[in-house]
Structures are given as C-alpha cells and as structure tokens.
Amino acid sequence: MSKTNKFKIIAIALVAAVVSVNCDNDDSNSYPEANLNFTGTFVQQDQMARPAINTVFIASGQPKDDFNAAIPSAMGAKYQSIFQSRLLALNSGFTTNALGQTAAQFTGLLSTDVLNVSKTAKTTFFDGTNVLTGRALADDVIDVELLLIFGGSTGASNPNLTKDNVNANDKAFGTTFPYLATAW
C-alpha cells in the first residue's frame, strides 16, 4: 500500500469519525439538498412581526385572514385608519402616548407590522433607553404595549391597565443557542 493510499484511508477514517460524532452538524461537503424536491410556488398564509398587534387591532374572522395575507409595504395605507379606530375604542381618552405619539402617529407605526432591529445597539422591544431595537426573549412586550395604549403622555394614566403583572416567562432562557427553554 502506498503512502498516499494509507494517508487516504487514515483521512477517510478520521472524516468518518468526525461525521459520526457530529452527525447533527451538517459539515460534510455534500449537499443533501440537491437530492430533495424543493420546487413549487409558495403563497403567504400568515405574517407576523410585532407581538399581539394584529390580534389587538384587527377584528376577528375575515379581517384577520386579510391582514395575515398582507405584505408590510401595503399595510400602512390599508390599515392605519382601522388601527386608529381600534385604539380609540380601547382608550377613548387617548391623546398622546409616552413616546409623544398622537393616535395617528402611533397607529401609523403599528399598522406596518415589522420588527425594527438594530445591528449596532442592544436588541430590545423597550428597556427604558432603547426603543424598538429588536425583541429579546425576556422583554415584557405586553406591558410596553399596554403602557403605550392606556398610559397617556406620562405613562401614569389608567394604572390598573398599563401592566398585567406577569413579568417573566415560566422557564428561564438559555444563554447559548438555541436560547429558548426546553418544552414542558
């Protein structure tokens, strides 16, 4: 057996060993994707970004299906006025929120359902300093939204409606990938 062939066999054995202990790491050079069928046309069924937005602001039934099938670039024109009506139904005393937004400005932001994400700042829905720079797992997004809907310009209005007093998840999150906790 030539040195080259010995080397090849050793190399194959090493590769096989690596593959066998890392069978969940897709680190081989082959692309199994090439042998599978991914053809076809796929059509939007649901769309989501900010938490609870379309469920709060869009009526049940067909309107929700319509919103779920909408694309963000078309949402503002179609849904801002609907969102504003909903906001004022929820809080007829709404003038401005703690971000200084009028009903039109606030619903103009919300009706385009995207998550604003920073690549440079801390990523959070709101942490007292950063506003809408992402959504972290532990963010109390509902309290943020309740405060902006019910809390008035200072955040102090309607104190019994501006927080739900559920402040954390029922399981601790991980610090490493995949971060989300194991299932119950």
Add this chain to the structure above:
Amino acid sequence: MILGLSLVAVSGLILVAADHIDAPLTASGSAIDITDVYAFQGQNTSNLVFAVNTQGLLSPGATAAAKFDENVMIEINIDNNGDNVEDLVIQAIKRDDKMYFFGPVAPGTTGTTSTIKTAAASGSVAISSYGTAALTAEKNGMKFFAGPRDDPFFFDLGQFRAILAGTATGFKSPGVDTFAGTNVMSLIVEVPKAMLGTSSTLNVWAETKKKQ
C-alpha cells in the same frame, strides 16, 4: 369610562395574543400559524438570532405529536433600506426528519408568492424530538434549530379578556400567565450580522407560505 368600549366594539376584539390562533385560516395547532417572532443579538454579539414560533398553546401531552409541515415554508423577511420590502430572505422547510435552510439571499420575487432559493442552501438540522436534548447544527457561521420549545411568551390573556368583556376593571396582581406550561414549535436560526447587508437597522418579519 376608561375603556370606552361598546359591546359591538368588544365583539370584534377577541384577542388571542401574541398571535396565537389568530384567525380562521390559522387555527390552533396549524403549522401555518405564527405565534411570535423574536430578533435579538446572539451570545456572540456579532450575530443576530431569529426565532419564529408556530402552533401555539400546545399542551405537554400534545407536543410529541406536533409536526412541521413539508408543504409550509417558514420565511424570515429582512428589509435593509426601510421600504418594508424584503431585500433578503431566510427560508426553512421540512423534508423527512430534517429542517433545511436557504439564505440569507435576495428573494426571486418579493411579496406574497415565493419559490425556494435552492442555490442558496445554507444548512440543515435534524428536527429535535419532544423530551430529548436540543439538536443543533452549525455551518458557515450560521446555527440552526427546529423543534418543540417552551412558549417564551407571557401574558395574562384571561384577565385582559375579562377587561374587554367588562367583567373586570383592571389587571390582577400578581397576574396569571395564560401561556405557562405550554409549548410551541420553534424555528431558530443564528446569523452573522455581516450576512445581513450593510445597513445598521433592519425591518424583520416572518411569514408562512404554503405550497400551491
């Protein structure tokens, strides 16, 4: 009256937050129903993590049987220039017992109709089973996970419904997490920020798209 709500208005506001079971076409347990979307810096702050949860309010007893659907592609949409039109997509779809990922890559067409960008295959991961350790995969700096997780969302939805129905005037203290003890089917991908364009901010949303 703080809530200024007529019964007519309330009837249109049966809220099932965050987006759990949010419409007739995205019924409970459906693989097309997105419950929540998360976007946050990874442990390595040069990376962003995207998590898309589907099939909300799975009880522990129902979780082992929950499956991803081979006809439903989960698509993370990323807008780099603030026009709320996707410039990049990350697509994921199940084949057999694995989840396959494509992108980040420019979509063939933007909007409600997509094809899978097979030329931009980025990796795959074995779908984790209920009750076993998370199976993860890593390739070219990206990390992948698909499988059941605890629902990270928390909210006293029951009390909020009571407020909307006029049978309560405020939240309880402490509140009751309606989503405690329930699971979701999660798709989680960690991506180097350098693969997400050169803009300092992104607009991100998730979609489920069904094969026609």
